[in-house]
Amino acid sequence: MSVVVTRYRGGGPQYMNASSTSPKPVVGEPSIRTHALHALAYCERLFYLEEVEELRVADAAVFAGRRLHVQLQEEGEHVELELASEALGLHGRVDAVKTREGTLVVYEHKRGRHAPGGDAPEAWPSDRLQAGAYALLVEERFPGAPVECRVRYHQTDTTVRFPLDAALRGAVVAAVARARLLRASRERPPVTQEERKCAKCSLAPVCLPEEERQVVGEERPRLFPEDDVRQVLHVATPGTRVGRAAEELVVTPPEGEGAPSRQPGRMVSALIAHGAVQVSAQALAYCVENDIGVHWFTSGGRYLGGLGGGAGNVHRRLRQFEALRQASVCLGLARRLVAAKLEGQLRFLLRASRGDSESRQVLASAVRDLRALLPKCEEAPSLEVLLGLEGAGAARYFGALPYLQGEDVDTRLRFEGRNRRPPRDRFNAVLGFLFGLVHREVEAAIRAVGLDVAFGFYHQPRGTAGPLGLDVMELFRVPLADMPLVASVNRRAWDADADFEVTSEHVWLSKAGRAKAIELYERRKRETWKNNVLGYSLSYARLVELEVRLLEKEWTGKPGLFATFRLR
Ligand code: SF4
Numbered sequence: 073m074s075v076v077v078t079r080y081r082g083g084g085p086q087y088m089n090a091s092s093t094s095p096k097p098v099v100g101e102p103s104i105r106t107h108a109l110h111a112l113a114y115c116e117r118l119f120y121l122e123e124v125e126e127l128r129v130a131d132a133a134v135f136a137g138r139r140l141h142v143q144l145q146e147e148g149e150h151v152e153l154e155l156a157s158e159a160l161g162l163h164g165r166v167d168a169v170k171t172r173e174g175t176l177v178v179y180e181h182k183r184g185r186h187a188p189g190g191d192a193p194e195a196w197p198s199d200r201l202q203a204g205a206y207a208l209l210v211e212e213r214f215p216g217a218p219v220e221c222r223v224r225y226h227q228t229d230t231t232v233r234f235p236l237d238a239a240l241r242g243a244v245v246a247a248v249a250r251a252r253l254l255r256a257s258r259e260r261p262p263v264t265q266e267e268r269k270c271a272k273c274s275l276a277p278v279c280l281p282e283e284e285r286q287v288v289g290e291e292r293p294r295l296f297p298e299d300d301v302r303q304v305l306h307v308a309t310p311g312t313r314v315g316r317a318a319e320e321l322v323v324t325p326p327e328g329e330g331a332p333s334r335q336p337g338r339m340v341s342a343l344i345a346h347g348a349v350q351v352s353a354q355a356l357a358y359c360v361e362n363d364i365g366v367h368w369f370t371s372g373g374r375y376l377g378g379l380g381g382g383a384g385n386v387h388r389r390l391r392q393f394e395a396l397r398q399a400s401v402c403l404g405l406a407r408r409l410v411a412a413k414l415e416g417q418l419r420f421l422l423r424a425s426r427g428d429s430e431s432r433q434v435l436a437s438a439v440r441d442l443r444a445l446l447p448k449c450e451e452a453p454s455l456e457v458l459l460g461l462e463g464a465g466a467a468r469y470f471g472a473l474p475y476l477q478g479e480d481v482d483t484r485l486r487f488e489g490r491n492r493r494p495p496r497d498r499f500n501a502v503l504g505f506l507f508g509l510v511h512r513e514v515e516a517a518i519r520a521v522g523l524d525v526a527f528g529f530y531h532q533p534r535g536t537a538g539p540l541g542l543d544v545m546e547l548f549r550v551p552l553a554d555m556p557l558v559a560s561v562n563r564r565a566w567d568a569d570a571d572f573e574v575t576s577e578h579v580w581l582s583k584a585g586r587a588k589a590i591e592l593y594e595r596r597k598r599e600t601w602k603n604n605v606l607g608y609s610l611s612y613a614r615l616v617e618l619e620v621r622l623l624e625k626e627w628t629g630k631p632g633l634f635a636t637f638r639l640r
Contacts, residue, residue, distance in 0.1 A: 106164025347371030494578030
């Protein structure tokens with residue numbers, strides 16, 4: 073291992089160059105996490121998202137950093153020391169402090185590479201700031217002893233040494249002051265100008281920097297992941313129990329229905345209980361702790377609600393409430409939403425390639441009428457007018473939908489009009505079930521983003537369904553429910569007897585039918601598709617979350633991207 077001595081070099085944000093010989097006491101306010109100064113020096117928006125909005129995403133680099141610290145502890149290299157100072161306004165856990173010839177040496181371990189220097193390797197400005205903050209805490213705890221900083225970069229096996237000099241002291245004091253200012257602000261800072269930083273930032277999928285920059289018309293790389301590698305665990309057999317064993321969820325079917333199965337918790341994004349399924353308190357606690365959403369459906373497919381995934385603090389909701397209390401904001405968003413829904417229906421009808429001339433005439437006429445409604449959405453003076461336009465569009469769309477079905481489709485699976493609560497035919501039984509799954513997907517995404525499902529911009533509160541969930545769901549009814557269902561009926565994927573339970577009052581999906589609908593939906597969600605506005609491919613599952621994040625950008629960043637995607 074080489075050891076390199078360097079002097080402090082500025083180069084980060086403005087406060088990195090501030091000069092002061094001693095920290096100014098700041099009393100009374102909650103202190104700043106020392107680690108947060110690292111984020112602050114990297115990007116002020118990152119600091120704000122983590123410290124103010126309480127968003128944290130553990131990506132591969134974060135896990136690797138945690139593993140390094142565990143390894144160092146096991147090797148006896150890493151002795152954490154908790155320190156706090158009201159005068160400095162800081163608290164934190166220093167990696168290690170050692171005595172070297174009468175000097176207290178503060179060690180900070182980093183997994184990556186050192187910064188390139190002129191004559192010798194350098195520490196990155198954010199690492200210097202963090203180590204300097206720890207050094208000030210150590211100096212206060214052990215007064216009188218000289219203190220030095222060392223940052224060890226494990227990838228390059230180098231250690232960079234630098235003194236706790238006046239410039240570094242001043243930089244820490246200025247950074248704490250800046251952090252406090254940002255913490256008190258309701259405004260999220262803009263994305264960093266240094267774009268290369270975003271490619272390495274764990275919060276890029278939440279921050280969406282390239283989407284924000286793209287609004288000004290430049291081509292950008294995509295940082296939003298194409299798909300979520302974790303699976304949704306559906307439990308649809310009545311009487312099944314879900315428990316926990318160490319880091320796994322254990323699904324035990326009722327007696328005589330097979331052996332228990334185990335799912336590693338890290339591979340599960342959500343647990344969905346359909347009907348009479350028991351989830352143990354231990355499994356629930358594990359899910360909440362590990363950011364695994366838990367959702368309940370009735371056996372008939374109605375979404376009852378869910379737990380978990382509530383990222384972010386009150387600031388995000390306050391901004392949502394402030395924005396959506398303005399009638400003009402709601403109307404603008406609702407116009408775009410209804411136009412997107414009508415255009416989705418129109419594009420689906422345009423795909424029809426089957427049928428006789430009568431079918432084609434009906435479809436062409438419906439397409440014409442839907443197209444005529446689009447400009448009216450842009451000019452709609454009120455939500456009531458939009459509701460009327462949406463209703464007119466639905467009548468034309470559902471009137472034409474039977475003409476998308478093949479002539480050889482079992483008559484019992486033909487669509488002859490929308491009905492629900494309860495569904496009275498097989499097509500509507502599946503459609504209602506799929507809508508329930510879409511609703512769950514959207515509500516989970518809204519919670520994950522940290523918004524309140526109860527505060528929407530178009531739908532009015534009704535039942536247990538949150539208006540914002542119902543709003544956003546309008547974008548996904550066609551691609552996630554109508555399209556896969558019509559396609560599956562046309563390829564005769566359904567058994568009109570075995571997949572349904574039919575009474576004179578209603579038609580429900582049978583156990584086999586539910587399993588088929590779940591598989592159809594999950595497969596559809598994983599299909600990737602190129603976003604026409606952002607120019608990159610992503611799965612429908614990710615698209616739902618992306619749309620919710622773009623909705624939030626309508627009031628926290630650059631507006632104009634929500635509800636602009638279109639089906640091919
Ligand atoms: S993605 Fe870029 S702009 Fe957003 S927080 Fe990270 S570094 Fe900052």
